[in-house]
Amino acid sequence: MRGFTLLETLLVLTLVGILASLAYPSYARHLRQGERQTIQTALQEQLLQQEQYRAQHQRYATFTAGEPGELPFAADTGRAEGRYLLGARACKDEDGNAVPLSDCVVAFAQPVATGSTRPSYGMDAMGKRYCPDEENSSNCWNQP
Numbered sequence: 277m278r279g280f281t282l283l284e285t286l287l288v289l290t291l292v293g294i295l296a297s298l299a300y301p302s303y304a305r306h307l308r309q310g311e312r313q314t315i316q317t318a319l320q321e322q323l324l325q326q327e328q329y330r331a332q333h334q335r336y337a338t339f340t341a342g343e344p345g346e347l348p349f350a351a352d353t354g355r356a357e358g359r360y361l362l363g364a365r366a367c368k369d370e371d372g373n374a375v376p377l378s379d380c381v382v383a384f385a386q387p388v389a390t391g392s393t394r395p396s397y398g399m400d401a402m403g404k405r406y407c408p409d410e411e412n413s414s415n416c417w418n419q420p
Contacts, residue, residue, distance in 0.1 A: 312397075312417065315360055315385045319399040322362055322383040326401065336381035336401065338364050360385040360397075367400055384408055 280288075326336050341363035367380035384398040386408070395416035396408045407416035 315397050316399070316405075316417075318360075318362060319383045319385060319397065322364065323381075323399060323401060323403075326364065326381050326383065330378075335377040336364065336366075338366060338377065338381065341384070341386050359388045360394075361388055 329337050341361035343363075362383065362385050364381050364383050366377050367375040367382050369375055380401050382398050382400045384396060386396040387394040397416060398406045398408045400406075405417045
């Protein structure tokens with residue numbers, strides 16, 4: 277009879293497990309970077325559409341995340357897993373007061389799942405990136 281002994285099989289399984297545990301962090305980091313790139317692209321497309329809307333209506337449009345109404349904006353990032361809802365709201369000045377919609381708009385992406393550990397992302401009409409969950413910060417864009 278030919279075959280593998282139990283010890284040989286366990287040794288191979290242990291080596292495969294060690295290799296998988298070494299590769300997983302890199303794989304997870306790659307997925308997060310891809311997700312951020314998808315979100316950035318969706319926000320940039322939304323801001324481009326906002327500029328087109330502003331050219332016709334002399335103001336930006338706001339909408340609740342995931343509910344663009346009659347506007348031609350994408351409502352989500354389109355991925356079933358790790359999906360984000362997109363929205364738009366007025367910018368705020370240093371004192372926290374809303375800036376007129378004729379001047380500035382913020383496009384944002386928030387996770388679909390409530391209580392998600394994924395961060396929210398934001399980008400204003402000037403291209404400044406920030407994290408709505410963190411006060412005056414852009415750390416979510418720079419995480420590995």
